[in-house]
Amino acid sequence: xxxxxxxxxxxxxxxxxxxxxxxxxxVSESSIIVNKExxxxxxxxxxxxxxxxxxxxxxxxxxGGDLHTHVSGAVYAESYLKWAADENLCVNPxxxxxxxxxxxxxxxxxxxxxxNAFQNSELYGHLIDKxxxxxxxxxxxxGHDQFFEAFAKFNGGTKGMMxxxxxxxxxxxxIAYLEMMLSIGKKFSKKFSKQVKFNGxxxxxxNKLIAAGLQNTIVNxxxxxxxxxxxxxxxxxxxxxxxxxGCSVERRYVLQIIRIKNPSRVFSQLVYAFEMVKADLLAVGxxxxxxxxxxxxLKDYDLHMxxxxxxxxxxxxxxxxxxxxxxTLGLVPPKQLTDHIQKAVTIANAKRIGHGVDIFYxxxxxxxxxxxxxxxxxxxxxxxxxxxxxxxxxxxxxFPEYLEAGVPVTLATxxxxxxxxxxxxxxxxxxxDYNLTYPEVKTLVRNSIHYSFLAGESLWTDRSYxxxxxxxxxxxxxxxxxxxxxxxxANMQWKLEQQFVKFExxxxx
Ligand SMILES: [Zn+2]
Numbered sequence: 031x032x033x034x035x036x037x038x039x040x041x042x043x044x045x046x047x048x049x050x051x052x053x054x055x056x057v058s059e060s061s062i063i064v065n066k067e068x069x070x071x072x073x074x075x076x077x078x079x080x081x082x083x084x085x086x087x088x089x090x091x092x093x094g095g096d097l098h099t100h101v102s103g104a105v106y107a108e109s110y111l112k113w114a115a116d117e118n119l120c121v122n123p124x125x126x127x128x129x130x131x132x133x134x135x136x137x138x139x140x141x142x143x144x145x146n147a148f149q150n151s152e153l154y155g156h157l158i159d160k161x162x163x164x165x166x167x168x169x170x171x172x173g174h175d176q177f178f179e180a181f182a183k184f185n186g187g188t189k190g191m192m193x194x195x196x197x198x199x200x201x202x203x204x205i206a207y208l209e210m211m212l213s214i215g216k217k218f219s220k221k222f223s224k225q226v227k228f229n230g231x232x233x234x235x236x237n238k239l240i241a242a243g244l245q246n247t248i249v250n251x252x253x254x255x256x257x258x259x260x261x262x263x264x265x266x267x268x269x270x271x272x273x274x275x276g277c278s279v280e281r282r283y284v285l286q287i288i289r290i291k292n293p294s295r296v297f298s299q300l301v302y303a304f305e306m307v308k309a310d311l312l313a314v315g316x317x318x319x320x321x322x323x324x325x326x327x328l329k330d331y332d333l334h335m336x337x338x339x340x341x342x343x344x345x346x347x348x349x350x351x352x353x354x355x356x357x358t359l360g361l362v363p364p365k366q367l368t369d370h371i372q373k374a375v376t377i378a379n380a381k382r383i384g385h386g387v388d389i390f391y392x393x394x395x396x397x398x399x400x401x402x403x404x405x406x407x408x409x410x411x412x413x414x415x416x417x418x419x420x421x422x423x424x425x426x427x428x429f430p431e432y433l434e435a436g437v438p439v440t441l442a443t444x445x446x447x448x449x450x451x452x453x454x455x456x457x458x459x460x461x462x463d464y465n466l467t468y469p470e471v472k473t474l475v476r477n478s479i480h481y482s483f484l485a486g487e488s489l490w491t492d493r494s495y496x497x498x499x500x501x502x503x504x505x506x507x508x509x510x511x512x513x514x515x516x517x518x519x520a521n522m523q524w525k526l527e528q529q530f531v532k533f534e535x536x537x538x539x
Contacts, residue, residue, distance in 0.1 A: 066534040067468075074468035078461050088461070089454045090536075091471070092529035094478035095207035095522075096200065096442050096453050098351075098384050098410035100286075100319065102184055103445025104210075105192045107161035111154070114144045114186030123153055126160030128185040144186075162448050163418050173418040174361070178321050180448050190261020197266060197276025199446075203454045204529065207522055208279055209482055211317055212258070213286045215251035215302050218244070223291075223298035232297070232340045239301050251306045255283060255313060280522060282314040282483065284351060289318040289334055290326045297337055304345045314483035315349035317384065322356045328366055331373070338378035349483040351382035351410070355389055358420045367391035372398055375407060382408045382481060384444075387416050389428050399435040406493070408438040408481035413459050414451045415444035423463070430464050438493060440478040472530070479523050486517025489524055 077083045110128065114121065120129040120136035121144045128144065129136070136143050147154040159165045161183055166176050193210065200208055226238045259281070263269075268277035285303040289296055296318075303316040318334060321327060327334075342350060354374035357367055367388045374380045375398070383402075386409040389395050402409070409432055417423040432439045441456045443449070460466055460474070476495050480488050491497040499520065502510035514521045 067530075070534045071468040074471075078465070081458065081462060084461060085454060085458050088457045088471075089203050090533060091204065091457075092475065092526055092533055093203060093205045093453055093457065094440075094475040094526050095209060095482050096205055097209045097382070097408075097440060097478055097482055098211075098412060098442030098444055099196065099208060100211045100445050101189065101192050101196065102181060103448045104196050104443065105184070105187070106195070106447040106450075107158045107164075109191075109195055109447075110161060110184050110186050111144060111147060111157060112186075113191060115148060117186055119144050119186055121147070121157065123156070125183065126157045127183040130185050162450055164450050166418070174321075174323075174420070177419050177445070177448055188261050189258040190263075191265055193258060193262035193281065194265035194274070194276055197262065197279040197281065198274055199276075199452060200279045201275035201277075203452060204533075205453055206278070206280060206525060206529065207479060207482060207484070208281050209284055209314065210281065211284045211286050211319065212255075213288070214255050214283070214306060214313070215247065216299075218247040218250060219298040219302040220295065222247075222302070223294040226294070226298070228293040228297050232337055235294075235297055236301060236340070236344070239298060244298070244301060245305055248302070248305050248309050251302065252310050255306075255310060259312065280484075280518075281312075283312055284315045284317050284483070285313055286317060286319045288320050289330070290320040290324045292326075293330060293333060296330070296334060300337055300341055304341045304348050307348045308345055311485070314485070315351055315381075317351045318353060322353055322370065323362050323366075328362065331370060335373040335377040338380075342379040349382075350378060350380045351384060351483075352378060352380040353384040354380070355383065355387050355392070356385035356416075356420070357388045357391075358422050359388075359391060361420065364391065368393045375402060375405065380407065381483075382410060384410045384442075385412060385416065386432070387420060387422050387428060390431070396435075399432070399437050403436045403438075406438060406481075408440060408477060410442045411439050411460075412442050412444035413456055413463070414449045418449055427463075429460070433464075433470075438477050438481055440474050440481065442478075476523070476526065479519065479526055482519060482522070484519040484522055486519045486521075487513075489514075489517075489520040489527075 074087065077087065114128045118132045118134055120133065120141040121127065122140055123142050129141065147157055159169070161180055163173055163176060166173050169176055189212065196208060196210065222239055222242055222244050225242050226235060228235050266274045266276045285306055287296060287299040287303055307313045307316055338350060352374040355371040357370065359367060369392060371383055371386055371389055372392055374383060389398065392398055411429050413423070413427065413429065416427060429439065441453065441460055443451060443453050443456060446452050457471065461471065473495065477493065480490060480493055487499060489499055489502060491499060501513040504510065514524055
């Protein structure tokens, strides 16, 4: 962007934001902004039922952040195959499981060199289908099983390469921020879980883990995360003349706890994640992952919520998002559908809920929604994932009910590689299935930063996005500039508003 355009946008956004504060008609230069927003709204209304044009609009539209994306599931199968071929790994041509290490020669009975797939289109196509949900309707298993089985088959590449792929894809869709789920410090949490067994007393086990020196290994977790970041920066060639688009994307991490492990292992992972988030600026939150309908996840759900609840009080500044309610009738018996979201909210003190699909099967769903609204608790809506894994879509999905109830929501991808989607697709799907207007879409986008776990205060007083934080109520003031420097969240929100102004004033539509 040239300097003049930057200045025009800065002035425009300042006037626009101040007019929001003053709640009065916008005049002079700012009228351009409002008129352009209204032009965008009109174009949107006229074309929202025309999917190809809508896709182009939504791709270019600033989308803020993707708050629910698992790094390994977000990588496309084509990348795994390429990386695995570069490392001369082997693959089972039937199941598509890629070998963990280069153990050439490949097992003659069960494996072939993965490089074979690059000379055999049929094999290549079959592997892509098995490593994702492409063509899964022709597979002899459910979307749910194919989805979760894929994770165990991925090998090849480094976390840095994966993060770089996600960053580039985000940048090309005008996504400025990624909050990516990743496992860190696995070997340490495993080691401590063997040393300190969970004995049924959460507080006592916590004290033993701390006494055993778990905190001393957090520095190793920090090094691990820093290494992933460093690798990603190198792959993206940031700070060079060949810098790739992904360099512009701000990245933070949500640490994963695998919940299908035994209680000792789960608790050790939890304590590790809480400690790590407390210590590291890049790690901004934590989440429990793996299928919620797994036999262990169901059996230990209440225990897990109590563990997280206990730790949330020991670490009040650590942000928690939980996969909860990623269930539906038939997948599990009715009694399993009655309280997962409720317990994540009231016992585990989650700030955000991933999925929340089964809310209307819960006891007192309307009361629960009122509670979520009052607590300003955001639901990360993953439409394609819910369709492919649970078979819940369209009017069966509670997304419009969350909107109607005033519960904050945003759209997220979950696992865009396995699902063969991107965030633009999720916005397109939401607009088409639920007749959203452009201002409603903008609110979903703004929610993705307002409810992100980025550090610091919000630019806005609340999620009506009408009133600025009082420090920034004077245009271009030094105190506002300082405020933006000190508050990552507000800074990202300011950038997002700049992007909206630029987008709505662009010529293309
Ligand atoms: Zn997820």
